[in-house]
Each structure stands twice: as C-alpha cells, then as structure tokens.
Amino acid sequence: MSVPTTPRPDITWLRRRIRPGQAPAAPTAAPAAAQQGTSLSLGHTSAPESTTPPAAPASLSLGHTPAAAPASLELGRPANSAAAAAPQGASLSLGRTTTSAPAPAPAPQTTQAPQAPQATQSAPAAAQPSAGLVLGGAAPASPLSGRARKLAQLREKSQREDHEVSLLFPAPGIADVYELNLTDRLLRLSPMQSSVGSLVVSGSTAVAWESVRRVTGGQTVDGHKAGTAVMTAGNRPLVGYHGRDALITLRHVRSLRRAIFINRSSSAMGVRLFSGQTVALPPAADGTQMVLLVHRVGNVLELRAEPVPHSWPDVQVWQEFDFSMTHSAPVSSYGR
Amino acid sequence: MATLVAGANAALTAENPGLDHVVVGMGWDSIPSNGPQAELVPFALMCDASGEAVSNDHLVFFNQLVSADASMTFVGDGDQEQIDVQLGLVPAEITKIIFLAYVDPEFRGQGTFGSVRSAHIRVATAENRELVRFNLGMDHLESVTAMIFGELYRHRDDWKFRALGQGYSTGLAGVAKDFGIAL
Numbered sequence: 276m277s278v279p280t281t282p283r284p285d286i287t288w289l290r291r292r293i294r295p296g297q298a299p300a301a302p303t304a305a306p307a308a309a310q311q312g313t314s315l316s317l318g319h320t321s322a323p324e325s326t327t328p329p330a331a332p333a334s335l336s337l338g339h340t341p342a343a344a345p346a347s348l349e350l351g352r353p354a355n356s357a358a359a360a361a362p363q364g365a366s367l368s369l370g371r372t373t374t375s376a377p378a379p380a381p382a383p384q385t386t387q388a389p390q391a392p393q394a395t396q397s398a399p400a401a402a403q404p405s406a407g408l409v410l411g412g413a414a415p416a417s418p419l420s421g422r423a424r425k426l427a428q429l430r431e432k433s434q435r436e437d438h439e440v441s442l443l444f445p446a447p448g449i450a451d452v453y454e455l456n457l458t459d460r461l462l463r464l465s466p467m468q469s470s471v472g473s474l475v476v477s478g479s480t481a482v483a484w485e486s487v488r489r490v491t492g493g494q495t496v497d498g499h500k501a502g503t504a505v506m507t508a509g510n511r512p513l514v515g516y517h518g519r520d521a522l523i524t525l526r527h528v529r530s531l532r533r534a535i536f537i538n539r540s541s542s543a544m545g546v547r548l549f550s551g552q553t554v555a556l557p558p559a560a561d562g563t564q565m566v567l568l569v570h571r572v573g574n575v576l577e578l579r580a581e582p583v584p585h586s587w588p589d590v591q592v593w594q595e596f597d598f599s600m601t602h603s604a605p606v607s608s609y610g611r
Numbered sequence: 612m613a614t615l616v617a618g619a620n621a622a623l624t625a626e627n628p629g630l631d632h633v634v635v636g637m638g639w640d641s642i643p644s645n646g647p648q649a650e651l652v653p654f655a656l657m658c659d660a661s662g663e664a665v666s667n668d669h670l671v672f673f674n675q676l677v678s679a680d681a682s683m684t685f686v687g688d689g690d691q692e693q694i695d696v697q698l699g700l701v702p703a704e705i706t707k708i709i710f711l712a713y714v715d716p717e718f719r720g721q722g723t724f725g726s727v728r729s730a731h732i733r734v735a736t737a738e739n740r741e742l743v744r745f746n747l748g749m750d751h752l753e754s755v756t757a758m759i760f761g762e763l764y765r766h767r768d769d770w771k772f773r774a775l776g777q778g779y780s781t782g783l784a785g786v787a788k789d790f791g792i793a794l
Contacts, residue, residue, distance in 0.1 A: 423737035426634065429686040430695055433676035467667055467794060470674035471783060473718035509650040509717070517719050526650050526715040528674060549716055549783075550794040574674045 440573035449552045455580035456557055456565070462578050464548070469576040472549030474523040476567065479536040479544050481589050482521045483598045484514035487532050491601045493593065496521075502600030505530065525549075528571060535596055536567040537589055546578060554578065559585045566592060612741045615774040621743040623734065624698065625769045631699040632737045633770075635710055637692045637760055639730035649722025650715045653692040654783075655683060656790055657705045663791035665705065670792065683708070696763065698770050707764035709790070713757035713783040724752035724778065732760035734772050745774035756782035 446463040455462065476482070483493035484505065492502030496519055505513040507527040514523050514534050521536055538544040544556040544567060556565045568579045583592055593600075613621055624630050637653045657669040657678060664670065668679035671694055676685045682700035686693045696708065710732060714722050724730075733744040745761055752758075755778035762773050779785040787794050 420738045422739050423632075426686060426695055426737055430677075430684045433684045433686065434681065436676055465667065465793075466675045467670070467792070470672070471794065472716040475718055509715075510645065510647050511717070511719060520718075522718055524717070526652065526717070574676075 437573035440575055443572060443575075446577070449546075449548065449554055449578075452554055454555045454557060455567070455578060457580070457582060460580050462554065464576045464578070466574040468548050468550065468552075469571070469574065470525050470528050472525055474525055474569070474576070475547040476521040476523075476536045477519065477545045477547070478538055478540060478542055479521045479567070480539040481537040482514060482516070482534060483537075483589075483593050483600075484534040485532045485598060486513065486530050488530075489532070489601070491598055493589070493598070493600060495589075503603055523569065528576065529574075531569075531571050533568065533570045535592070535598065536569070537592055538564060538566070556580055562586070566596075568596065613743045615743060615745045615772075617745070617748070617774050617776040620771050620773040622766075623742060623763070623770045623772055625771075627736075627742065630736065630770075632695075632697050633742070633763070634686075634735045634737060634739070635694045635696060635761075635763070636733045636735065637694075637710060637712060637731070638733075639712070640728045642726045642728060644726070647717075647720060647722075649724075649726050650717070651712045651724075651727070652715050653685075653694070653710070653712050654786075655685075655694045655708055655710050656792065657683065657701070658707045658709060658790065659704050660706050662707075667793050669705075705765075707762050709759055709762045711757060711759040711786060713779075713786060716756075716782055716784075721756060721782070724749070724755040724758060727752065730758075730760070732774070734763075743772055745776070747776045752778060754780045756780060757786050759786075 443463070446461055447459070449462055449464060449468065452459050452462045479496065481493065481495045483491065483502075485491045486505045490503050490505050492500065492504050492514075494500045494516055496516055498516070504515065507513050507524055507530065509524070509526065511524050513527055513530055515521070523531065523534060536544065538556065538558065541558050543558050544565070545553055546556075546567065547553045556567055559565070562585050563582045564585045565580045566583055568581050570577045570579065581596075583595060587595070615621060623633065635655070639651060641648065641651070652672060655671045656664045659665050666679070668675075671678050671683045671685045673685060677683070680700060680702050682697045682702070684695040686695050694710065701708070712730075714724065727749055729749055730747040731744060732747070733741055735741045747758070747760065757779040759775045759777040759779075761775050763770055764773060765771075781788075784794065786792065
C-alpha cells in the first residue's frame with residue numbers, strides 16, 4: 276500500500292484549532308452543544324487556550340484533533356479552561372483531567388472573537404452537574420495554591436489537636452492547692468506552666484516514664500536504670516534525675532505521655548515549676564504511700580496523687596499503673 | 612522582597628492590596644553540640660492598645676498552637692518555625708502582634724543566644740512569596756536569653772511590620788513582666 280507523499284492541503288487547518296477566517300461561533304451555541312455532546316475522551320486533549328468552546332456532539336477522536344471536529348473520540352487529556360469545562364454532558368474521560376481555576380483571562384493565541392461573551396456563557400454550563408464518567412484525577416478546582424492548601428490543613432490539624440482540653444472537667448490549678456493528698460487528689464497546670472523550663476520533683480526515690488510513642492523506662496535516685504531513655508533535641512533526657520531531683524524537660528512536653536514518681540523516704544515530695552510555684556505530697560503514713568502521676572492531656576499536664584500500699588516494690592507500682600519497660604533491640608538483630 | 616534593618620518598618624497590606632493572610636517564619640542557625648545545648652522557643656503574643664498581652668489565651672507557641680480567636684496558628688516545628696496569621700480574623704482590640712524567641716529556662720543550664728550564629732524573621736504570603744525579611748545581628752549576645760525579632764502592627768486600617776532585634780537578659784521572665792504574661 277503506497278503512502279501518499281503529497282502534503283494534504285488541509286493539514287494546516289487540521290493542526291490549528293480553528294479554521295482560518297472562520298467566523299466565531301455564536302455564544303449560545305457552546306452550552307447547547309455541551310449538553311448534547313456524548314463524547315468519549317481517553318487521553319490528552321489540549322483544549323484551546325482561547326476560550327472557544329469545543330462543539331463536539333457525539334465526538335470520537337484519537338489524538339490532537341480540532342475541537343470542532345464532529346463525531347470524534349478524543350484520546351487526549353482535556354486540559355480544561357473555563358470554556359473547556361463546559362462540555363461535560365455525558366462524557367467519558369480516561370485521562371487525567373486537570374482543572375484550572377476559573378479562567379484568569381487567558382491571552383488569545385489565535386484570531387478569535389473577544390472572549391468575554393464566551394466566558395459568561397460557559398459559566399452556567401460549568402455549574403451544571405456532570406453526567407460523565409471521569410476516570411482520571413479530576414479533583415475539583417481549588418482557588419488555593421498547593422502551599423496555601425497545606426497551610427490550611429496544618430491550621431485545621433492544629434485546631435483539632437488540643438480540642439480534648441476543652442472537654443475536661445474543671446480542676447484546681449497549682450496556685451489553689453498546697454498539698455496533693457487523699458482530699459485534693461488532682462491539679463491541672465496551664466499550657467504555659469506545662470511547657471516552660473523543667474518540672475522539678477524533689478524527694479522522690481524512683482521515676483518511670485512513657486513517651487507518646489510508648490517508649491518506657493525508669494530510673495532510681497541512686498542511678499539504677501531500666502527500660503529505655505527518651506532523649507530530646509537538646510541532648511537531655513525527657514525525664515530523669517539531676518542530682519537528687521527528678522526532672523521533666525518541659526520544652527519537649529509534647530513527647531511525654533505520662534510519668535510516675537515514687538517516694539520511699541520518710542520526707543515529703545515536692546513539685547516546683549519555673550514560675551516558682553510548688554505543691555507537696557505527703558510521705559507514707561499508715562501503710563500507704565502517695566505516688567505522683569503526671570499525665571499529659573492535650574497541652575496541659577495533670578498532677579495526681581495516687582495512694583498505693585507502702586509495701587509494694589517499684590516493679591509492682593509500675594505494673595499497677597501499666598508501665599511496661601521497653602528495651603532497644605540488640606544490634607545483632609539489625610537488618611534481619 | 613525587602614530586607615529591613617533593625618527599627619525599620621514595611622507596609623504590608625497597603626503595598627499588597629487584598630492581603631489578608633501572612634505567614635511569619637523565624638529561623639536560626641546554632642552552633643552544633645554533642646552535649647546539652649540551648650533550645651530556642653519561638654513565641655508570638657497579641658497585645659492591645661496598652662501594649663500588654665490581652666491574655667494567656669492570646670499567645671501562640673509550641674504548646675498552644677492556636678490563639679483564642681483562631682486568627683494565629685503555630686505551624687511547623689522544625690528549625691524554620693512558622694506562625695500563620697489571618698489578618699482579617701484578628702480582633703480590632705489587637706494593635707500589635709509580637710514575635711520573639713526565648714531560650715528555654717532549663718533547670719540544668721539555660722544557655723544563651725551566644726550559641727546562635729544567625730537568625731532571621733520573614734513575612735510571606737500563604738503562597739510563600741516573601742514580602743519582607745529581617746536578618747538579625749548576632750554580635751555580643753552572650754548574655755541574651757530572649758529576643759524580640761519583630762512585630763506586626765496596625766497603622767490606621769493597614770498592617771505593617773517592624774524589625775526590632777531587641778534582646779533581653781532576663782529571658783522569658785523579663786518578657787512576661789513587660790507584657791503582662793502569667794507564667
């Protein structure tokens with residue numbers, strides 16, 4: 276079969292979107308054609324950047340074809356401008372449909388009629404619900420840029436993050452309570468008090484902690500350690516001893532889930548904040564000792580006195596409060 | 612994009628009509644250390660006409676991510692800290708929003724800005740188009756433990772930004788005293 280080598284005289288017209296010298300379509304023809312059209316689009320269709328709406332009723336095209344070609348199946352990707360969004364009546368698109376924001380007045384590239392009337396005509400058509408099947412990523416057009424959208428998501432996440440605090444029942448603050456005991460069992464710190472400097476617990480003999488990732492460890496005032504330490508960006512442990520004081524690094528309070536402080540001595544335990552405010556816990560009496568449970572709820576810390584039998588060893592206290600020490604996997608298990 | 616010097620100001624909404632949302636980014640570069648090191652905390656507070664913080668609910672930092680009126684949001688928790696300000700939602704009583712960083716008053720040794728090699732604050736649009744930037748001078752800061760980087764403030768019906776770079780040797784406690792924050 277011989278292939279004709281003579282260039283077709285109409286090839287220029289085929290490559291262009293619009294026949295030269297063609298009169299602009301009547302403005303009202305576009306929406307009407309859009310509603311009637313039963314087009315199948317399977318790929319990339321470069322819609323005209325000029326806003327002439329493609330009037331393609333029952334169209335089937337297999338490549339880049341002029342939008343005005345009748346009876347064509349389109350395998351191209353419809354990069355729809357506001358005008359191209361108009362023909363959505365009963366269409367099938369298998370390509371990625373890239374929707375753009377409502378026509379930011381594209382510059383005319385061909386000899387076209389003024390665009391304003393067409394834009395106003397295509398707007399109601401775009402508002403019509405599509406009866407078509409779109410198999411590409413046809414996300415609705417958003418006026419936000421990618422970064423602005425991400426910011427909006429972050430803002431929403433931030434607003435959700437601490438919402439549980441508003442659901443908490445009222446509780447006294449550290450200024451309202453002199454001692455945590457069987458009568459005044461609980462106090463709640465403010466977001467500011469929960470995040471500045473260090474929470475210093477003096478008089479404790481052992482501490483155990485659990486991070487938000489459930490990394491759990493423990494330490495005694497003598498330096499014995501169990502479980503896993505949680506280190507912070509400032510190269511300090513999240514919870515640990517400094518001399519005889521147990522500390523929580525509040526700069527990283529959001530990494531903490533809870534901590535428990537045990538006092539086996541005969542003196543009281545004290546809690547001190549950066550602001551200088553303090554609260555005390557009584558020493559063991561009548562076979563009962565008070566342990567201090569520090570629990571983070573959203574962006575606030577709750578300090579709670581919990582009575583446990585004085586005869587219980589530390590391990591039993593951990594078990595009672597469900598602290599289960601975690602251990603780092605041995606190096607030999609790496610890569611298995 | 613304009614780069615400011617300390618004390619200079621720049622019109623934001625007057626120069627950018629329709630601007631109702633800015634992102635204030637604060638960044639710094641510290642000398643790395645294997646041992647315990649100073650940790651800077653970015654912080655924003657909303658002040659009324661008296662120049663004091665309206666309340667503790669009008670602060671935004673890592674542990675209070677959204678202000679009471681939801682106009683300011685803390686986004687990001689890396690070296691580049693960002694605070695998102697929706698200017699249209701800022702109540703009329705707020706006359707300025709101050710952006711600062713303090714060295715966390717850690718019990719085991721606080722540290723100072725002396726370990727900070729460079730720092731900046733910048734104001735950008737939601738699309739990250741930088742409107743204005745201020746690079747802070749980092750000389751002789753061995754005793755500085757808090758620093759006001761800059762402020763957004765109302766000027767008639769517009770918002771402007773002023774570069775400050777004002778240091779405190781009294782840390783967050785000094786800032787709290789000046790602006791009436793309850794610690």
